[in-house]
Amino acid sequence: MGKFQQRFRQTTGLSPYIWMFLSILPFYFIFQTPAVLEGVSGVLLVLGFFLSYVLSFSSKGWMIYVGLGIQLGISTIMGILFGYVYFYLLIAYFVGQLAKKPAFITFYSILIPLKVITSYYAFITFEILQIQLPFLLLSTIAVILLPVNTYSKLKEEKLEDELAFANQKIADLIKLEERERISRDLHDTLGQKLSMIGIKSDLAGKLIMKDHHKAEAEIKEVQQTARTALKELRELVADMRRSKLKEEMERVTQLLDAAGIGLTVSGERELPENLARIDHVVSMCVKEAVTNIVKHSQASECRISIATHDEKLIIRIEDDGKGMPMEKFRYGGGISGIKERLQFINGTLEIVSEQGTALTMTIPIVQLNQEGGNGHDETAYR
Template identity: 55%
Template sequence: MKRRHRTFMKNHGLSPYVWIFLSILPFYFIFQDSTTVEIAVGIAMVAGFFLSYVLSFSTRGGAVYAGAGVQMAIAAAMTLLFGYMYFFLFLAYFIGHLTNRAAFWTFYPILLTSTFATSYYGFITHPEFITQLPFVFLSLIAVILLPVSTHNKMKEDRLQGQLEDANRKISELVKMEERQRIARDLHDTLGQQLSMIGLKSDLAEKLLEKDPEKAAKEIKEVQNTARISLKELRELVTQMRGTKLEDEMDRVKQLLAAANISCSVDGSLTLPHSLAIAESVVSMCLKEAVTNVVKHSGAANCNITVESSQNALTVTVKDDGGGMSGANKLNHSESGISGMKERLEFVNGTLDVFSDAGTTVVIHVPGDART
């Protein structure tokens, strides 16, 4: 139950409590100086409004627009009969969630017209409107701004979801292309050599009795071909093991330059042999850390420090951005930090993140990553 409440508050913040307050408020207006019939009519309208409101959020197509029309009619009637115009805030929030652009720009002007017209009439027919003037004024501003801001936020969320889907598809395509590249390299590198070894071995076997000297020569060529194949295979595997830190540093410099972020690098990029196993992992973590700087920090400067010895390698990425407070903290927490930690665990490394004036990411691996 507590987990559901935290999730609900994370998605909606304080807005549910605002809506609860606004849903109770109409009864105060209904029971003020009203006859029994007016009270019954008012309660029926409130029930009808919220029933229509809930159903409109859970249906699709024409029913959504019909529900919006019913809500607008009830909101206008509540304003004219009881001087309660705050149902228009619910409508403003609802219209902002309309995904159809034409529907939004159809209902938005109708909402503004009906809100201002009924409010003006309310000032004439309900003197108590004067006492509500500050709240009415704030409500009118909300009716103007809330649909547009909500609509733009919904559009941004949809685009963000589409972007994430596209990035996932690109990632899968990259993996597929990499598999195909590895398959081509293995085929081109080893296929011909192994075929030659097989043919020469068969030939040597046939020549053993007829021409031993020539058979020995063929066996020598088989041995030589096997050594060449082994050498080429080792080179291919070495290339597949990952990126050198020096090469990755060139790429992150280009990334930061493209984002108009000044970059400075301190320390030597030539690592001792004991760090060769961890170098590829550190390079990937460096790329992720710099990507976070570009996407989330809002920084103008980024400093990368490399400290290496026979015993350890430490790479520090520090920016002068907004740190990890508020929404930025959420962005950082969901932006590959857990992935970096998992990679570093493979080489017994650690990751530390500090946030004060900017954000500092410290990547540390021991000299012997195999222990």
């Protein structure tokens, strides 16, 4: 049954229960007339309406507008002949599904006058509608509001999808840029020295039988070059693994700017020398928090404050996004990572998510200076 309902919604845009109700209701109005010919024509009109609705909902291009025009014509005829004006509700939903703004405005401008005029005529002509005045008024209000609400919701969903795609592209570009930077650093660091090692090794091989002393000198140079290259490689890897808050703030500024999110920073972007040993952990926490804002918050502004108070380093990261239920923060991978990192430096994390989300990281400075961060070097976490 679940698969049938899903398929039905994809074909008609409506729940099968709503469809069944709106399919049965017009026959109540049709059977009020004693004339057989009018009754048969009413049944044919109902069948024609639903057939055109399904076909236009599953069509593309100009056929959609042809089907919508047929539905408007049948609805108007049903209202004039039988006093049935509730087909306009289906059309209102359909109009809200139109992706192109000119088409939406055009059909919305046609739908509302037709609904109001037909409803007024049916009200003064058919006694049954005079009894149903509250439902008639509610249906008119629904026809006015439903297209706008549906159209706005679809636009919002489309923008959210585009934002998610853009954020993914930004993340991919950041990864690509980082790979290119690493490849450049490796080339600059190792390329020249490996080439020198190759040349010196070839020369030593040629001199080994001719001049033993020169060959030995070349081999020593090869050994020294290899040691230098290894030292530089270790420094390069260590530098890659250990980021600083100042550098991370530059990267998150670029990330937020690319995502169209404004950034306001208060306080010093660079930690003092006495906090150098926690610099990497703090920068990773800031990076994770900002990444979550870009991916999930739908925010337009982000505020980061960095301050020391009562021998504590306090970093607060806020956004004006949609916020999240607190239950999701308990199991989110990014938040768990921030908490685990802060534990290594005796830090705590406080989260408030109401109108937007605010993360407050508090790290005790005195305890870190005296005890060295819970007895752990922060490099152990990595």
